[in-house]
Amino acid sequence: MQERLVRFDAKLAQTAVDAVLVTGQNNVYYLTGFWGTEGTVFISDKRRLFLTDSRYTLIAKEAIKGFDIVETRQPLVEIAKIIKDDGLSTIGFDGQVSYDFYQGLQAVFEGYQLKAVTNFVEDLRMIKDASEIATIRRACQISDQAFLDVLDFIKPNVTTEMEVNHFLDQRMRALGAAGASFEFIIASGYRSAMPHGVATDKVIKSGESLTMDFGCYYQHYVSDMTRTIHVGHVTDEEREIYDIVLRSNKALIEQAKAGMTYIDFDGVARRVIDEAGYGANFTHSIGHGMGLDIHELPFFVKTEDKLQAGMVVTDEPGIYLDNKYGVRIEDDLLITETGCEILTQAPKELIVL
Numbered sequence: 001m002q003e004r005l006v007r008f009d010a011k012l013a014q015t016a017v018d019a020v021l022v023t024g025q026n027n028v029y030y031l032t033g034f035w036g037t038e039g040t041v042f043i044s045d046k047r048r049l050f051l052t053d054s055r056y057t058l059i060a061k062e063a064i065k066g067f068d069i070v071e072t073r074q075p076l077v078e079i080a081k082i083i084k085d086d087g088l089s090t091i092g093f094d095g096q097v098s099y100d101f102y103q104g105l106q107a108v109f110e111g112y113q114l115k116a117v118t119n120f121v122e123d124l125r126m127i128k129d130a131s132e133i134a135t136i137r138r139a140c141q142i143s144d145q146a147f148l149d150v151l152d153f154i155k156p157n158v159t160t161e162m163e164v165n166h167f168l169d170q171r172m173r174a175l176g177a178a179g180a181s182f183e184f185i186i187a188s189g190y191r192s193a194m195p196h197g198v199a200t201d202k203v204i205k206s207g208e209s210l211t212m213d214f215g216c217y218y219q220h221y222v223s224d225m226t227r228t229i230h231v232g233h234v235t236d237e238e239r240e241i242y243d244i245v246l247r248s249n250k251a252l253i254e255q256a257k258a259g260m261t262y263i264d265f266d267g268v269a270r271r272v273i274d275e276a277g278y279g280a281n282f283t284h285s286i287g288h289g290m291g292l293d294i295h296e297l298p299f300f301v302k303t304e305d306k307l308q309a310g311m312v313v314t315d316e317p318g319i320y321l322d323n324k325y326g327v328r329i330e331d332d333l334l335i336t337e338t339g340c341e342i343l344t345q346a347p348k349e350l351i352v353l
């Protein structure tokens with residue numbers, strides 16, 4: 001936590017504001033270790049304030065080090081009082097706050113210049129430290145185990161998508177997860193051609209494919225994994241499509257490392273699918289960063305930005321054939337100086353149940 005505050009202070013020194021107000025729950029947690037719905041952080045070069053109401057004061061005093069803890073139900077008003085004589089002129093805030101909140105800021109901090117510093121903390125969160133990596137690794141292990149277990153649970157022509165959804169959710173909780181990290185995508189047969197087809201009451205039939213995109217929260221961090229399996233039997237075309245997607249996923253694992261541009265990160269995987277003639281059927285980005293949020297920086301828009309060691313990102317190529325079926329395979333990768341480490345270890349050679 002101290003290391004994170006050191007990085008925060010260094011970024012503050014390089015940014016054209018005198019202080020930053022942090023209000024997002026995950027960002028507050030990242031900086032303080034406090035988890036709760038009511039927490040506000042204010043950091044300038046003179047002070048570190050943490051403000052919460054009486055429900056959380058004891059928790060905050062136990063969890064937080066290096067901040068003055070202030071009990072109040074009006075955090076903004078209280079901050080304005082405390083910093084009155086600090087000589088600050090520009091206050092940074094998260095540009096993703098609501099318009100109502102912004103109006104509140106304007107009223108309370110009259111006389112200060114307010115400046116949106118969107119992604120100030122999210123930029124720091126891109127590079128994971130050792131404890132974050134250990135937590136994400138455990139979240140991935142829980143998903144890996146749930147995947148192995150669901151293979152025994154699925155009965156062709158009997159089990160529904162929703163039952164698979166519930167099984168994965170409950171199994172991961174039993175293994176220590178706090179819950180699902182997003183609304184799972186459990187799509188069988190023709191529905192698997194929808195990249196974001198959430199579970200329905202449809203029965204999974206023999207001869208169909210089944211895409212399961214799921215993950216859990218473990219100690220506030222996420223896992224995010226996709227496996228596609230076939231049920232009953234598999235055609236030559238299905239085998240071929242699966243092989244292309246798997247080769248795409250693996251090609252990226254081979255090459256991903258710190259220093260690679262975002263364009264290349266997407267391009268390495270996409271090239272395999274393009275060359276096989278299915279470029280038009282790979283309709284989404286190769287992946288995204290993950291951590292406290294299921295989707296967080298970096299996002300692989302086509303820029304010359306470079307991967308950095310300590311990023312945790314997904315590698316999730318797919319091919320979707322409308323009205324037929326689709327295949328996606330997703331792993332979570334830790335980027336290192338020399339390559340990457342695969343955090344999701346569930347089998348991904350073609351499985352036919």
Ligand SMILES: [Mn+2]
Binds near residue numbers: 224330
């Ligand atoms: Mn994903």
